Amino acid sequence: MAANILISGAGVAGATLAYWLARRGDVVTVVERASGQRSSGNPVDVKGFAIDVVRRMGILPRLREAATSVDRMTFVDARGEHIAALPLSAFGSGSEALELPRADLAGILTESAREIADFRWGQSIAAVAQDAHGVDVTFENAESGRFDLLIGADGLHSAVRRLAFGPETRFRTDQGMYVATLPVPTPFGSEREAIFHGMPGRAVGVHPAAGRAVAAFFFRRDPVPDLDHRDLATHKRLVIEAFRDARWRVPELLDQVRSADDLYFDSVSRIDLPRWSTGRVVLVGDAASCLSLLGDGSTLAIAGAYRLAESLTATVDHTAGFVRYESAHRRSVEPRQRGFRVGAALLVPESRAGLLARNTAVRVIGAAAGRRARCGTGA
Ligand SMILES: Cc1cc2nc3c(=O)[nH]c(=O)nc-3n(C[C@H](O)[C@H](O)[C@H](O)COP(=O)(O)OP(=O)(O)OC[C@H]3O[C@@H](n4cnc5c(N)ncnc54)[C@H](O)[C@@H]3O)c2cc1C
Numbered sequence: 001m002a003a004n005i006l007i008s009g010a011g012v013a014g015a016t017l018a019y020w021l022a023r024r025g026d027v028v029t030v031v032e033r034a035s036g037q038r039s040s041g042n043p044v045d046v047k048g049f050a051i052d053v054v055r056r057m058g059i060l061p062r063l064r065e066a067a068t069s070v071d072r073m074t075f076v077d078a079r080g081e082h083i084a085a086l087p088l089s090a091f092g093s094g095s096e097a098l099e100l101p102r103a104d105l106a107g108i109l110t111e112s113a114r115e116i117a118d119f120r121w122g123q124s125i126a127a128v129a130q131d132a133h134g135v136d137v138t139f140e141n142a143e144s145g146r147f148d149l150l151i152g153a154d155g156l157h158s159a160v161r162r163l164a165f166g167p168e169t170r171f172r173t174d175q176g177m178y179v180a181t182l183p184v185p186t187p188f189g190s191e192r193e194a195i196f197h198g199m200p201g202r203a204v205g206v207h208p209a210a211g212r213a214v215a216a217f218f219f220r221r222d223p224v225p226d227l228d229h230r231d232l233a234t235h236k237r238l239v240i241e242a243f244r245d246a247r248w249r250v251p252e253l254l255d256q257v258r259s260a261d262d263l264y265f266d267s268v269s270r271i272d273l274p275r276w277s278t279g280r281v282v283l284v285g286d287a288a289s290c291l292s293l294l295g296d297g298s299t300l301a302i303a304g305a306y307r308l309a310e311s312l313t314a315t316v317d318h319t320a321g322f323v324r325y326e327s328a329h330r331r332s333v334e335p336r337q338r339g340f341r342v343g344a345a346l347l348v349p350e351s352r353a354g355l356l357a358r359n360t361a362v363r364v365i366g367a368a369a370g371r372r373a374r375c376g377t378g379a
Helices: 012-023 049-056 059-068 101-116 159-164 231-241 250-259 297-314 317-336 338-349 351-373
Strands: 004-008 027-032 043-046 074-077 082-087 098-103 119-122 125-130 133-141 146-147 149-152 172-184 193-199 200-207 212-221 264-271 282-285
Touching: 004 012, 004 146, 012 027, 012 119, 027 149, 043 101, 043 297, 049 059, 049 297, 059 098, 059 101, 059 231, 074 297, 074 351, 082 146, 082 351, 098 101, 101 146, 101 297, 125 159, 125 317, 133 149, 149 159, 159 282, 172 231, 172 250, 172 338, 193 351, 200 250, 212 231, 212 250, 264 282, 282 317, 297 317, 338 351
Parallel strands: 004 027, 004 149, 027 119, 074 193, 149 282
Antiparallel strands: 043 098, 074 082, 125 133, 133 146, 172 212, 172 264, 193 200, 200 212
């Protein structure tokens, strides 16, 4: 029988899930806090099983059109001199892997679900109460509704998780690193290269994204107590303080931070819950199991959403469906969550010695990849 399902969040997981649930005949409503898709789209990947999912949705060609053409990371020193270039193929993403701005990915996924699910923008959940037969939801605008199931696909700072499982602090571990991204008018190099400049404990990158570019600042620091993830002035101050003495083209990027009105800023965090469901409420994507950087979050959000819809279809009741989804998807998530230290050491080495070792490593790997490509054995 068709279920009446509410999804909170029209991001990567929420839009994918809306499509697959509506396709199986459920009545799906999606509430999204933003008034439209956000413009700040850091590039994210779609690879592995997620490629199969988007192919089945019929949107692989559109995602390919929106994809960046970046195929390498170039590392430069304080004067902008080339240190080494690392082909993205060195990360073993697979030949069909795509990279595209997160906002474009979420937008294309949403477009595919829009005809069959009801999307409500500028709306969010204020209260949740469930009993054995349904979930009563009160929205921020004081409207209310009753649903068979409630799904939290509302990201790292999920409201559904807070309302149904407990405060975020119980489930979030900061990884000792912050990240800020903002759109910049043009790439610093060719459309094919993301350029990075590293200092001990800090890195800045400029990543081309289909004619535009995104600058990203990464820095290690102790957690900022009570950081409000919507306080733009504090976010700007933290980035400017962290990179005040940096060289290369960082001063001009900091000028753009000063005048930005669309800066993404957050701590790199990991979310762990002992169970992803409680009663008729379940979490998916970053809301359930996030490593907010270097964790293949978009790929896992698409794969998790598909597995949840598939599990609900394959089982007789939602409880069995939630168990099946969680046991299948945890196997993909947990190895990625454990990989943060290695990825962070490559992206943002902590010390000068670590930076030198990283630069030596990328020179060696880059040279080997170049040799393979010249011999016709590499991607
Ligand atoms: C700098 C950076 C680089 C990244 N690079 C990569 C990468 O290279 N590869 C990769 O795979 N992943 C990457 N990620 C991670 C990736 O972006 C996320 O893991 C992925 O977007 C998670 O999808 P999601 O749908 O769970 O959450 P999101 O995409 O964050 O979507 C959540 C949605 O919920 C909405 N929302 C939030 N709160 C509410 C509320 N209270 N009510 C209603 N709606 C709400 C939000 O507006 C948003 O639309 C990166 C992340 C960052 C920050």
